[in-house]
Structure formats: structure tokens, C-alpha cells
Amino acid sequence: MEISNNIESEYSSTVSFEHRKKYAQFFTPIEIADIMAEWLLGNNALSKVLEPAFGLGVFSRILLSKKPHLSITGYDIDDAIYEKASNAFKDSRCINLILEDYISNDNNWDEKYDGIICNPPYFKFHDYDNKCLIPKVNQKLGTRLNLHTNLYALFLLKSIHQLKRNGRCAYIVPSEFLNSDYGVNIKSYLVQSKKLRHIIVFNFKENVFDDALTTSAIILCANDEFADTIAFSHINDATGFGRIKEIVSSYPNTKYSDFTYDSKDIHADVKWKSYYAPTEVPNFKSLVPFTAYAKVMRGIATGANEYFSFNLSKARNTGIDMANMQPCICHSTDVRGLCFTPDDFNTLLNSNKNVYILNPINKQDKKLNAYISEGEKQKINQRHLTSKRIPWYSMEKRAPSPIWANVFNRNGLRFVRNETPTMNLTTFHCIYVNNNLFGVDADLLFAYLISDTAKTFFSTSGREYGNGLNKFEPNDLNKSLMLDIGSLSEAQKERLRSIYQQNKKNDDLSYICEIDSILIDNFSN
Ligand SMILES: C[S@@+](CC[C@H](N)C(=O)[O-])C[C@H]1O[C@@H](n2cnc3c(N)ncnc32)[C@H](O)[C@@H]1O
Structure with missing residues (x-):
């Protein structure tokens, strides 16, 4: 059966924009969800899956259409969408939906998964209880995220921590942290965890998500033995989806990605734009700091x-x-x-x-x-x-x-x-x-x-x-x-x-x- 975004479109047309904004309900387009699902499906042992920000379950629909016997746990914090999603999946025995905040839940940190897939809420530090949650995450992961960290970063890092051996994780997040000061600690965790494998940056003229002003990146991580290289690719328009899907499915062969680096050459404190969009490095002598x-x-x-x-x-x-x-x-x-x-x-x-x-x-x-x-x-x-x-x-x-x-x-x-x-x-x-x-x-x-x-x-x-x-x-x-x-x-x-x-x-x-x-x-x- 052809998977579509119909259920998301119908939901968006019946629920107020204020409600969706309150919960950051911006849904993943099928083409992007498909690339991310492809990454998880590359783990042959994929069985236990987590969707930390379930929404209406676009990722689960795609995964189940390709692998029907998965066991998927989904979290969502909003009653309204939870009810709609529970109804949509009422005939499926594969899905266990939990009406809870994924990040505040202290009991699930040691729960491990073969695959984690997510388009997390993008809340700035003043829109959630950062003062309580960030120190907790820092304590669990040994990170030094500052109190200005966006909620999506907490989701991402927690999920990386929850990967089983050979487990894979696919996240779509705003790409801004790759090049900003506040992103340094997030990038530092990605590198030090040795689980970052590939970053695909969207360089679209239009927004990837209709109503969220954001440029995005897909972050692909794996808890496997291929920690030596990190790949970067970019998509400039919708015609690039097919090419990226092929690159993702050819893992661990990274030669088709746009740029591949030795992991030890990736540094958290430089702007990662220089990895995914290395402009011709000016060939000049006598350079001084500005x-x-x-x-x-x-x-x-x-x-x-x-x-x-x-x-x-x-x-x-x-x-x-x-x-x-x-x-x-x-x-x-x-x-x-x-x-x-x-x-x-x-x-x-x-x-x-x-x-x-x-x-x-x-x-x-x-x-x-x-x-x-x-x-x-x-x-x-x-x-x-x-x-x-x-x-x-x-x-x-x-x-x-x-x-x-x-x-x-x-x-x-x-x-x-x-x-x-x-x-x-x-x-x-x-x-x-x-x-x-x-x-x-x-x-x-x-x-x-x-x-x-x-x-x-x-x-x-x-x-x-x-x-x-x-x-x-x-x-x-x-x-x-x-x-x-x-x-x-x-x-x-x-x-x-x-x-x-x-x-x-x-x-x-x-x-x-x-x-x-x-x-x-x-x-x-
Ligand atoms: C960006 S949407 C993504 C929905 C869906 N996974 C998709 O990709 O189309 C984020 C979802 O996370 C839910 N959410 C927001 N805060 C949450 C939290 N702290 N814990 C779990 N879910 C949350 C929202 O209600 C929303 O459904």
C-alpha cells in the first residue's frame, strides 16, 4: 500500500495552528521519512524500535510496510494527537503508544533499541523546563550542555545513548547547531560517542517543512564497528531524494556520499559547514585573525x-x-x-x-x-x-x-x-x-x-x-x-x-x- 501524509494533512486541517505550534507538531514529509526509515532497515537485526516523538506515526507506517513484525514503542505528550494516533493504529499489535514526555521520563534511559527514529519538537530553552531537564541529561551523559540548549538536542543525545549494539538512529533536526557556538557541546557528544556516521544537510530554497522556518539536517548514527569515518552529503532540491536514499542504503560503503572524513579529523569546535560545503579554501598566504x-x-x-x-x-x-x-x-x-x-x-x-x-x-x-x-x-x-x-x-x-x-x-x-x-x-x-x-x-x-x-x-x-x-x-x-x-x-x-x-x-x-x-x-x- 502506498504510504502518504494524508492522515497528517487531515489532522492539520482540523486542529488549530496554535495547538500544533504549542506541541511543535510539524510533520515529516514522506520522502524524508523514507530516507530515515531506510537507515534503520539497514540493520538486519531490526526488531525493537523507538519513536520518541510519535505524532501520527509516519515513521512507523513506513517501517511496518517494509518489516511487519517490528515492536515499536512511541511517546507523545499531547492527548489530542495520542488519541488520533491510537485510533489509527488500533488494529496493529506492533505499536505500544505511551502518553508521556520522552525526556522527563527517568525510567527509560537504560531501555535499549535496535532502531530509533525521530523528528523531535524544536523548543527553545524558554519554552520547556530547561533548568530541570538539562542538568539531568548532563548528569546522565557526562555532557556540558548549557541552559540555552534546544529541546531537540536532548532528544537526540538521549536516543543515541539508548542504542543497542548495532542499533541505528535517524533524526531530523534544524541544521543551525552545526555552525553555532551553542552547537559545540552537542557536536562534541556526537563525535565522542563514536556513533555519528552521516549528516545530510538540506540546502533547499524553500522550507522542508511547510510552516516551520528552518533548514534541516538528517543525523544518522550507528552503534557498530564503522566508527572510523564520518560522511556528509547535501540535498539541494527534491530531485536529490533518490540519490540520498541510495547513498544511505549503500552503508557502510561511504564512497558515494558527498564528503567522507576520517573521524579524527572532525572537530566539534569548528563550523561543520566547512565539512559539508567546503568552499574552495582560499589559496592565500599571510593570513591573520580578524x-x-x-x-x-x-x-x-x-x-x-x-x-x-x-x-x-x-x-x-x-x-x-x-x-x-x-x-x-x-x-x-x-x-x-x-x-x-x-x-x-x-x-x-x-x-x-x-x-x-x-x-x-x-x-x-x-x-x-x-x-x-x-x-x-x-x-x-x-x-x-x-x-x-x-x-x-x-x-x-x-x-x-x-x-x-x-x-x-x-x-x-x-x-x-x-x-x-x-x-x-x-x-x-x-x-x-x-x-x-x-x-x-x-x-x-x-x-x-x-x-x-x-x-x-x-x-x-x-x-x-x-x-x-x-x-x-x-x-x-x-x-x-x-x-x-x-x-x-x-x-x-x-x-x-x-x-x-x-x-x-x-x-x-x-x-x-x-x-x-x-x-x-x-x-x-
Ligand atoms: C515534530 S512532531 C513529529 C511527529 C511525527 N513523528 C512526524 O515526524 O511527523 C513532534 C511530536 O512530538 C510530540 N512532543 C512534543 N513534546 C514532546 C515530549 N516532550 N515528549 C514526547 N513527545 C513530544 C508532539 O506532540 C508532536 O506530535
């Missing part, structure tokens, strides 16, 4: 942007002394082009964009005091960030930064040279130049940053969100490498600065080629 010449910090977090930011009309209407206003960019979309000049600031000001934030200096200002009282009436002083400040309306101290980096971007990093004393909210990161070390000033650094050569160093740094959106954290940049532009001759440094100065308002970006050719001539091996 922090040799600059430091990246996040912009100002006000805790209540709508209260603290001002446009010209609001500033006039409140009558607050302008000495209490600090020029500040509140939205990166207000800044177009490569450089931001005093003229650009005035254009924004005159078109009534928010270009100031409140920075109370003149406490004698009656209008300021009235505005502060109004903020207290609106309980702005009780918000998360403001409640921690003394006084609550004080602003973070930051010097205006000469270069801004866009935090979220679709096309890699975007840099802006800020030629004004304007500050920035978190919409941009601030890049501060280290004391003109070896003549590397803001113009020179900026000319380097906008080159295609610099981009190759940043391309593996960002974290992926759904829809091709990349997010860069300050440390993604601080921890990357760059060319040692301080070692260029004075004449070359001057040329780079002047290429920027002469073209800074030029819409035709072809001058960037000249920057690249200077860099390539000097640094390529």
Missing part, C-alpha cells in the same frame, strides 16, 4: 526601540532638549549604498526616519523628565533589559563605529562605511579598528572588506536560517581569518584607500575588481 586589525561588537540594544527612538516630529512634539538625543541608525534598511555620510543623515532626518535615540544627559530638562514619567506609566522600566539598568532609561555606552556590518542578510555580509558620528542599534554590528595598527585605518579595512577576496573568508562564518537568510554574530567575524593588509606597501595601502574614496557613491561596483587584483597579486600563493 581581531588583529579590528573588533566586532553588537550594536546598542535599547530594550524598547519604539520608546527610545525618535524621528524629527517626535523630537519636536516631546520638546526634549536635543542634547538628550544621540544620532542613531535604527533600521539597516534606512542605509543604502556602501557609505553613510552627513548628507545621508540629513536626508533621513528630513524624511522623518528614526535617527535619534534618547541619551539622557541634561537631567534638568523638564520635558525629558515628563517623557521618563510617561515611560514608567507605560511600564517601559519593567522590561527585560531596562529593568536591569540603573537608571532604567540610561543607554549603553558605545562610541560610533566607523564600519557597520549587516546582521541578517541573504547575500553574505554587507558592510557600510559610517563617515558620521551616528551610532547604531543591533540592526548593524559595530566594527572598530584597532588603533591604525600598521596603517590599517577604517578606509583601508573597508576597501578590503568589500572585496570578493574578503568574502571567501566570511562565506562559511554565518549561521543559516530558513529561506536562505544568514545571520552573523559578532564572534562569527571575530573568529574568522583575513589577509594581512598591514603588510602591503604604503603605496598599495594608499591606492586601496583612494579606490574607496573615489568610488564611494558610485553605483557601478566594477572598481571592486581593482581591489581584488591588488589583493590577489600580493597574497595569492
Whole structure:
């Protein structure tokens, strides 16, 4: 019988989106479930199976259609879906459904399985009892997961622990942890357990799950003797499913996967993007850490942007002394082009964009005091960030930064040279130049940053969100490498600065080629 997602579609059309979101009920498409089931079925001894987040049992339907005498235990926490699933499987003797939280259950840790298959709930730390559950998992597994760990990681690690000899486990999870700081401890467990075999990353333009904004990865683990290698593959669109299924079924032969590495060459503390999408490693000499010449910090977090930011009309209407206003960019979309000049600031000001934030200096200002009282009436002083400040309306101290980096971007990093004393909210990161070390000033650094050569160093740094959106954290940049532009001759440094100065308002970006050719001539091996 053809297996389909009909039961999931019917459920989704009858249950409110809020209910599904509350329990993270985003169902696995058949093609993906099929690949994951294939992995479990590769264990010839497959008999005892666990589905830790059962939902409507898509994995069990596929497994039973290929191996009818399995004994499957399923957990789900939601009464409504449990009832529907129990009804769907009422004629099957193979399924034992348990209405319980898989992670809180302390008694099942030593229960071992031949196969574990799961699309776990993706809850952030504030959406579940992280303070109780994470220490418990750490104690059981000897891990050091921090309190910000997403629930899906607890599911994954617990399941890996529950594998019998030759047991196999297939999970589909968001791929973000592969490249983020909080993922390091999770990756560390995967490597140290010696059970990680293959990671298949989805690099879809559309989302894999219709209504969950996420890019995903299938994690395949096995408790067998083939611990020497770890494979990585990716799927770029639906046409790749057949190929991946073949790769999965050819295990332990990994030569068809996109990349195979010696397990000892896989390190938890690097971004795993460099394993599954190794861009051509730039073949350059004289590399230095980014922090040799600059430091990246996040912009100002006000805790209540709508209260603290001002446009010209609001500033006039409140009558607050302008000495209490600090020029500040509140939205990166207000800044177009490569450089931001005093003229650009005035254009924004005159078109009534928010270009100031409140920075109370003149406490004698009656209008300021009235505005502060109004903020207290609106309980702005009780918000998360403001409640921690003394006084609550004080602003973070930051010097205006000469270069801004866009935090979220679709096309890699975007840099802006800020030629004004304007500050920035978190919409941009601030890049501060280290004391003109070896003549590397803001113009020179900026000319380097906008080159295609610099981009190759940043391309593996960002974290992926759904829809091709990349997010860069300050440390993604601080921890990357760059060319040692301080070692260029004075004449070359001057040329780079002047290429920027002469073209800074030029819409035709072809001058960037000249920057690249200077860099390539000097640094390529
Ligand atoms: C992402 S859905 C996956 C459902 C199904 N396995 C699939 O792949 O289509 C996650 C399921 O886990 C259930 N769930 C959420 N938290 C849970 C928990 N702590 N323990 C067990 N199940 C949980 C939800 O009700 C939901 O049915």
C-alpha cells in the first residue's frame, strides 16, 4: 500500500495552528521519512524500535510496510494527537503508544533499541523546563550542555545513548547547531560517542517543512564497528531524494556520499559547514585573525526601540532638549549604498526616519523628565533589559563605529562605511579598528572588506536560517581569518584607500575588481 501524509494533512486541517505550534507538531514529509526509515532497515537485526516523538506515526507506517513484525514503542505528550494516533493504529499489535514526555521520563534511559527514529519538537530553552531537564541529561551523559540548549538536542543525545549494539538512529533536526557556538557541546557528544556516521544537510530554497522556518539536517548514527569515518552529503532540491536514499542504503560503503572524513579529523569546535560545503579554501598566504586589525561588537540594544527612538516630529512634539538625543541608525534598511555620510543623515532626518535615540544627559530638562514619567506609566522600566539598568532609561555606552556590518542578510555580509558620528542599534554590528595598527585605518579595512577576496573568508562564518537568510554574530567575524593588509606597501595601502574614496557613491561596483587584483597579486600563493 502506498504510504502518504494524508492522515497528517487531515489532522492539520482540523486542529488549530496554535495547538500544533504549542506541541511543535510539524510533520515529516514522506520522502524524508523514507530516507530515515531506510537507515534503520539497514540493520538486519531490526526488531525493537523507538519513536520518541510519535505524532501520527509516519515513521512507523513506513517501517511496518517494509518489516511487519517490528515492536515499536512511541511517546507523545499531547492527548489530542495520542488519541488520533491510537485510533489509527488500533488494529496493529506492533505499536505500544505511551502518553508521556520522552525526556522527563527517568525510567527509560537504560531501555535499549535496535532502531530509533525521530523528528523531535524544536523548543527553545524558554519554552520547556530547561533548568530541570538539562542538568539531568548532563548528569546522565557526562555532557556540558548549557541552559540555552534546544529541546531537540536532548532528544537526540538521549536516543543515541539508548542504542543497542548495532542499533541505528535517524533524526531530523534544524541544521543551525552545526555552525553555532551553542552547537559545540552537542557536536562534541556526537563525535565522542563514536556513533555519528552521516549528516545530510538540506540546502533547499524553500522550507522542508511547510510552516516551520528552518533548514534541516538528517543525523544518522550507528552503534557498530564503522566508527572510523564520518560522511556528509547535501540535498539541494527534491530531485536529490533518490540519490540520498541510495547513498544511505549503500552503508557502510561511504564512497558515494558527498564528503567522507576520517573521524579524527572532525572537530566539534569548528563550523561543520566547512565539512559539508567546503568552499574552495582560499589559496592565500599571510593570513591573520580578524581581531588583529579590528573588533566586532553588537550594536546598542535599547530594550524598547519604539520608546527610545525618535524621528524629527517626535523630537519636536516631546520638546526634549536635543542634547538628550544621540544620532542613531535604527533600521539597516534606512542605509543604502556602501557609505553613510552627513548628507545621508540629513536626508533621513528630513524624511522623518528614526535617527535619534534618547541619551539622557541634561537631567534638568523638564520635558525629558515628563517623557521618563510617561515611560514608567507605560511600564517601559519593567522590561527585560531596562529593568536591569540603573537608571532604567540610561543607554549603553558605545562610541560610533566607523564600519557597520549587516546582521541578517541573504547575500553574505554587507558592510557600510559610517563617515558620521551616528551610532547604531543591533540592526548593524559595530566594527572598530584597532588603533591604525600598521596603517590599517577604517578606509583601508573597508576597501578590503568589500572585496570578493574578503568574502571567501566570511562565506562559511554565518549561521543559516530558513529561506536562505544568514545571520552573523559578532564572534562569527571575530573568529574568522583575513589577509594581512598591514603588510602591503604604503603605496598599495594608499591606492586601496583612494579606490574607496573615489568610488564611494558610485553605483557601478566594477572598481571592486581593482581591489581584488591588488589583493590577489600580493597574497595569492
Ligand atoms: C515534530 S512532531 C513529529 C511527529 C511525527 N513523528 C512526524 O515526524 O511527523 C513532534 C511530536 O512530538 C510530540 N512532543 C512534543 N513534546 C514532546 C515530549 N516532550 N515528549 C514526547 N513527545 C513530544 C508532539 O506532540 C508532536 O506530535
